[in-house]
Amino acid sequence: MRKKISHSLKKLTALLAVFVLVGMSFTIPVAASDEPYDTYNYDDREDLTYTPSAYEPIKAIAGNGLKYNGVSIGNFVSPQDICYADDGNLYLADTGNNRIVVLNNDMTEVVNIIDGFDNNGVKDGFKSPYGVCISEKGQLYVADSQNHRIVVLEKDGTLVRIVQNPVSQSLDAGYVFVPLKVTVDYADRIYCIAQNMFEGIMVFETNGEFSGFFGTINVKITLWEKFWKRIATKEERSKQQLYIPTEFTGIDVDADGFIYATNIDSEGVQAVRRLNPRGEDVIKKGENGNVGGDLWVNGQTQYAGASQITDVVYRDKGIYTLLDRKRGRIFTYDHEGNLLYIFGGLGTQLGTFSTPVAIEVSGDKLVVLDAYRAELTVFNATEYGSLINEAIALRYDGDETLAVEKWREVLRLDENNELANTGIGKAYLTAGDNKSAMKYLKLGMDADYYSIAFRRYRNQVLADNLSYILTAAAVIIIAIVVLTRVKGRKRGKGGEKA
Known part of the structure; x- marks a missing residue:
């Protein structure tokens, strides 16, 4: 009898654990704040996102x-x-x-x-x-x-x-x-x-x-x-x-x-x-x-x-x-x-x-x-608010390098902060690191600046590989010319034999 009760209790505990886990997965996120109000912002889709x-x-x-x-x-x-x-x-x-x-x-x-x-x-x-x-x-x-x-x-x-x-x-x-x-x-x-x-x-x-x-x-x-x-x-x-x-x-x-x-x-x-x-x-x-x-x-x-x-x-x-x-x-x-x-x-x-x-x-x-x-x-x-204020001020003054350090600290506290990702992306864009800029601008959901970074990256890749591209094109052209002449000679010899 005790074994049956013990077995039933184990089943009940397991079921409760499953319900708790399922319930947690469907819980509406709450503000990560102890203040008597919600602290939040809006993402690029204008959806509300809670913040520190x-x-x-x-x-x-x-x-x-x-x-x-x-x-x-x-x-x-x-x-x-x-x-x-x-x-x-x-x-x-x-x-x-x-x-x-x-x-x-x-x-x-x-x-x-x-x-x-x-x-x-x-x-x-x-x-x-x-x-x-x-x-x-x-x-x-x-x-x-x-x-x-x-x-x-x-x-x-x-x-x-x-x-x-x-x-x-x-x-x-x-x-x-x-x-x-x-x-x-x-x-x-x-x-x-x-x-x-x-x-x-x-x-x-x-x-x-x-x-x-x-x-x-x-x-x-x-x-x-x-x-x-x-x-x-x-x-x-x-x-x-x-x-x-x-x-x-x-x-x-x-x-x-x-x-x-x-x-x-x-x-x-x-x-x-x-x-x-x-x-x-x-x-x-x-x-x-x-x-x-x-x-x-x-x-x-x-x-x-x-x-x-x-x-x-x-x-x-x-x-x-x-x-x-x-x-x-x-x-x-x-x-x-x-x-x-x-x-x-x-x-x-x-x-x-x-x-x-x-x-x-x-x-x-x-x-x-x-x-x-x-x-x-x-x-x-708070630390979060001060970091954002400082990052914005540094970017306003044109000091992108120090601004990136502040934005990284913001991401430590709020990994989904689109403004921080965009700020880092813009800094990389200004520094000419277009590939890194693309990464962060994508995370920041900034389509306009991402397009600029992508265009610059594409042009950079083309410029860096221009000599190889021209060499390959020249080889292809020479090969086409040589093949054309060889075929022409073969056709000529065939006509003489006839």
Whole structure:
């Protein structure tokens, strides 16, 4: 009896082992991360692939945990924007409290609170300051939204000038200026996103004079829509969607004066633009032809649909990062428009958000502002994220050899990283090692550069073997000539005998 039971238990154990192995073979892969969100990217077929975590949340900072002159500053109230200065201090638009809070780089101390300033001998202040920016000269620009102006201050709060009441024939009569976001280029030109201003980004010269619009996003209308607008009645036209340009949501500027501006793109294809000094979009869209956030946007839940990019921060070496308020994702791209990594999400845990509104960078540290929670979340780069950042920077500077070393380290952590394989392949291509380039470009699924490597390799093989090819051709030609003559002589002798 005991033998039968023992035999049955062995059979049962064996069956369970088989089921476990089969189940493991059909398990859906999960994110290789301990973070409270998925970390992933998309391959060349636009399929989602999980990756190691590029950034990890370190801490969250709320106003009630900070003191100024020994006194708690209290909670932030609906803060809307943040900006790092060159000295490392972080400026925060504490919108609901009508003040600008200045924190040190680690956000452990309050350096200053600017809640008012002297305006020609009169005490003046803010009313819902919505956006902040620090110029290269170190001056503070505040989008003082409900006072309908942009206030320019020195870092100590001394008034420099006020920009208000823009005047132009292109503005409607009775237009009310409500600035939301602001940035400044190296020439101190002001670029402002204003509420309900669909014509584009408003540009103000250094003297505060409004000079026009910049980077207007035109809405494409199909031939059918144009035809319908012609035949529709006035009532029917009034019910149609207004065909107006798209409003911008976030803005930043790089050292060369190129403006990075985000917008809500319902198609999820292009949610950011890189505008040159003439206002032309010169952004590159990478292998997938997409700089709009998530590529998978189907579904029926409230989180379905295209990403809603609300802010952008230009980092360095062509790298920029987008913030999505729809799903709380953070997307980072290189100067070619290749998606480097994705992290973040909605939720209540550290590293997730409720209403993310702004993002900033300091070195390898990213800071996200959540308006609803009224707190800052700090992310530090992991080894994986740092290696990708360093490899991209080296390639941007033209140092292919060192970039290859970084990409090999990336492959050690993520062997399926297409960008790393492509990076190594491009480096070999630049070095003239076309055969090795073909190998890595194939792994990176980069058809365009693989074709270039293949063409060069083919030409190289032909060039290296040209002497042999010509010699063989000459031998064949000589052999044909000799055989032809021999046959001719044989035919001639045969004719004489006849």
